[in-house]
Structures are given as C-alpha cells and as structure tokens.
Amino acid sequence: MVINHEFYMRLALQEAWRYQILTYPNPPVGALILDKNGKILAIEAHRKAGEEHAELRAVIAALNLPQINELPNPDSRHRTLIEHHKGAFEGCTIYTTLEPCNHYGSTPPCSLLLKEMGFSRVLYGMRDHNPKAIGGNASLQEAGIEVIGPILEQECRDLITPFLKWQKNRFCFFKIATTLNGVYDGGTISSLPSRTLVHQMRDRCDLLIIGGETVRNDRPTLDARLINGKAPDVLILSHEKTFDQTIPLFQVPNRTVYIEQNLDKIDAYHLIMIEGGERMLESTAHLIDWVCLFESAQMRSGKTVQYSADFERVHTQPLASDIIEWIKKGESS
C-alpha cells in the first residue's frame, strides 16, 4: 500500500462518513493531523451542527486536552486554544476533506484556528463553494501556509453530496434494513447500534415518509427514543385516509402527521428519509437521491426487494455486526 496524501485523506474521509446525515444542516467533514515528523496525532470529524468543526476537534484531540471540553461551548474552546496554545502546531500538517471555513458561525473561522495554531501545511479534499464559508485557502496562503489540493476530490464531493443537495433544495434518502440474503421482513433485522444510528438520523430529518401498509401492519412509533431525540414529521403515503389513532406514531407530541395520496407536501422539507420495502422504493424512486442499506449478517427466509436499478456504491462502513452501504443512482438512471 502506498502511504501518500490519498492514504491520509481516506482516513479522514472514513471518520467523516460515520456522521453522514447527522451533521445536518452542516456538511460532514473529516480532519487528520500529522506532527512535524509525520506521526498521526488525530483523526476527527464534525459530528453535529453546533458542535466543533472537524479541524477544532482534531486540534483538541491532538493536544490531548480533554479538559478543554469542559468549557461551555465550541466558541470558548476555540478562543482558549488560540490564547494558550498559539503556535503549538508549527511544522505540522492537517488534512481536511473540505477547504477550511473562513466565516464566523458558532465558532470563529477554522482558517483562523489553523493560522493561530501555526500549521505549516494544509491539504484539502475539495474547495468550498459555499458563499458563507468561502476563502479559507486564500486566507491560509496569505499567512504563508502551504496549501495543497484537491486530494481525492471525487470522494470528498461524494461525502458532501447530501449537504450540497439539502442546501440547494432537498436531499432524500431511502433507508432499508435487510439480511445478508436481502430479506427485509420478519421483525427486527439490525443490531442495536444500527437502530440507534437510525434514531439519530430521524432526530436530524425534517420529514419521514412511510407507507400506509407498514403503519397498519407494524404499528410503529417512528420516533428517536433510543437517543431521546426529536421525532420528525411523518408523511404516510396511502390511498386509505383512515388509520387507527392508537397506533403509537400518532401519539408522539410536537409532530405533524400527513396522510397523503401523493408527495406534494414535501416541498417544505430539506432532509427527507423514507423507510420501507419494495413498494415504497417503487413509489418514491423518482424522489430518491441515495439508498442507505443496513445489512445484517444473518440469512432469513422472507420477502426480498424485486426491483431493477443502476446504482453506484458511494461508501460502505461496518457498524457492530452490520454494514451500512450508501448507494447513489447511477449515471444512466
């Protein structure tokens, strides 16, 4: 294996993928720091809007300063680092999957952090074209920092495709859980860590679309109780308007439930998750940007999805006994 810029960028990418969707409305970003001798000091990622950007998290991890996390917010952590650890990364290199941001949000700009910390080299995966954040590379170069990139640009673009879409309009993904042999019915399929991640996704989503048949048969809650999270609004796609109101999903407070024969209502939403099986996949295929498949290691007899489509694999990651596969529509579909 060749140990080069791509190798390190790939490690940063893998870390960032663990938080795909969960950073909404921010982009997922990964960062890796090498010390002046080339030793890996940290591999971190942005995890949630309002929390540290990847670069800040990597700097805290690299300095091995867990006590800094006791400060009340990312902004105070950022400022304390600059005050007390100025120049601590002289000679060091940081890889970021996305050009460092250059604006004041919940923290001062990452470009400022990297300059004040004294980094000598910044390698970026792809340029940031977000008008709010633009200009990080130029600002770093003006400060005399060597800026190199793009590195693994396509992979870095894939990572933030959901962000680019929800920022512009809407990102819609179809989440399905199957066994190793493709069966999606017959009760719980995924491990608890996978189901917890799905609840984190629900917590972040604006809207969850589900089929009327699933609602009647499974009587789901469709909330985010495993993480005490927010339950998204629900759109039940159904020709039949009447549902037993004792089905738990109707009892969840602070949620709007639509029962609709079409998908006209989705225009108000930016991050949409669809859950279901073969029929929902067919009914919503025109909307779907990506499929997110949770695959267990079991085999089971049962229903499989009979459907044809050209997809491309974007990323695969293990989670406990399952794998998570992110799939995008192929060029031809």
Place this chain on the structure above:
Amino acid sequence: MVINHEFYMRLALQEAWRYQILTYPNPPVGALILDKNGKILAIEAHRKAGEEHAELRAVIAALNLPQINELPNPDSRHRTLIEHHKGAFEGCTIYTTLEPCNHYGSTPPCSLLLKEMGFSRVLYGMRDHNPKAIGGNASLQEAGIEVIGPILEQECRDLITPFLKWQKNRFCFFKIATTLNGVYDGGTISSLPSRTLVHQMRDRCDLLIIGGETVRNDRPTLDARLINGKAPDVLILSHEKTFDQTIPLFQVPNRTVYIEQNLDKIDAYHLIMIEGGERMLESTAHLIDWVCLFESAQMRSGKTVQYSADFERVHTQPLASDIIEWIKKGESS
C-alpha cells in the same frame, strides 16, 4: 478516533485481508512499520506462498528499494537487506498480525530479519502456535527487542481461521455473487476486478464444487483464465451422471472432474470452494466454514437465496464497485 496500537494493527489487518485465501497454504499476514518518530513507513501483506512474508515486504517498501525486487527470489532479497541495511530500523516499530516466524522456509526467519534490521519494538496480533514457525517472540526478546501483544487477538485469529483449518484438515467456503437486493441469477453480476479475484481463488483452491444444474444451464469453464492460472479439480454434485462433454469445463487440461451424488471424494482436499446459489448452499451447508459474498451495487429482479442461518460478519472490504463480505457460521449454528 483513538490513535493507538489497535488502530495500527487494524491497518495491517485490512491489508492482509486483501489476500485472504490467496496465500494458501500459508497464512495471510499483515505488517505495518512506524519510524522512530511514529510516522507510518509501510503497510504490506504476504500475498502468495513462495513470495515475501509480510515483514520482508514491509521492510523493502519502508526502505523504498524497488530495485531489490529485481533480485531473483525472496531469499536473496532477505539476505541482501541484512547485508546492506543492517540496523536501518533502529528505534522503529513493526506491527505484525501474527508473531514473526522463526524458521527457515523459502526465506530465513522473519525474527532474524527484524533483529538484523535493528527494530526496537515488535507488536504482534496473535501468537503463532504452528510448530514449524514457533519461537519468534522469544528469539526477538532474547535479542533485546521489546515485544508487545497480543493486539486485536480475536480479529487476528479470524484472519487466519481458514489457514488454521486447512492446515489441520480442510477449509471450505461458499462463494456467491449477488446484487444489492440479493439476486444471484440473470448473468454476470460482479465487476471485472471481483471476477479476477475469484479466478485467483480458483487458482489456489484444490477443489471446486458445483451443482449439476448450474453446469447444464451455464455451461461454465470454471478455470482461472483471467490470471492465466491453474484450474482446480471440479466435483459436480448431481443425481444425473451424464453431461454434455462439450461443456467447456470438461475441456480444461490437467484437471480431474468428478460427477458425484455425495461429497465423499472431498477428503483428499484441503482448500475447497463451492460456487452456486440457494440449492447448493442448502446441500453443502454442513460442510461450509465461511461464506464469501461478492455484492454488487445494482438492483435486479430475479432469484434470491431463501435460507435461514445465524452468521457472523468477519470482514468486509470494497473491491472496485463491489464489496466482499466474509461471513462465518454463528456460535449457535
């Protein structure tokens, strides 16, 4: 992410998995070298019996000496390194997924190489209990090298489970290719790199088992032509004894083809690959140690495997547009 011994061992493991089965009759082994400052110099693996062990390959890569590969064989490479680069790795650390070997095979012992190269620290994944190779750690410690382990012992044991089984008696794996939605019929499923890897596996296997129905319907060759490799012996499991002898698999030279109603003939073989779909999986379930699933990113309508079994995921790796999943029987099955 925590950057610790497990992190580096996992990188060595991932590299080794790329050559699972292909090292037969040797074990797959991965190695990673850190310089005295902790920078990664090399991540390499043993690829094929008769070629360099993982440690030797990593040392050559770390010294960036491609010209050494022009020497006629691993033995001469090993001896040249010791002669010209003695002590080159003073202060350095090497991770190996398996305790370094301590015997003269196609090369002198890896323990000798590590001592002569001057390594300061060796981290091993699991002890080597192979009587032929045993004693590496003790020999390193006697030379004053710090030896630390086991690291990720279970994962390192999983990696060499096929080796441990074929060495003792027999390892048998069921190879199947499916689409993302579990369909296994309807023509070519896997990408060319995946099919090439399957040919490499066939080249290494002693015996390939296949069903009579597949032979009649698909008229396969079942050789290793994509790599100009050796075609394994074939056992056709079939109640019907008569086959059209123009089916290509019968034309392959230097191969024995059995047509059998049972599997009594397999006792002479140590590495057995079964290819097929649902019926073959059912007929051979009692024999199978692992399933090797090549999964494409497409969806297609067609036949899926209707079968129930508790499996555990051992490893998943991407290969071109596909993923390869290694699955073992669960504790309860």
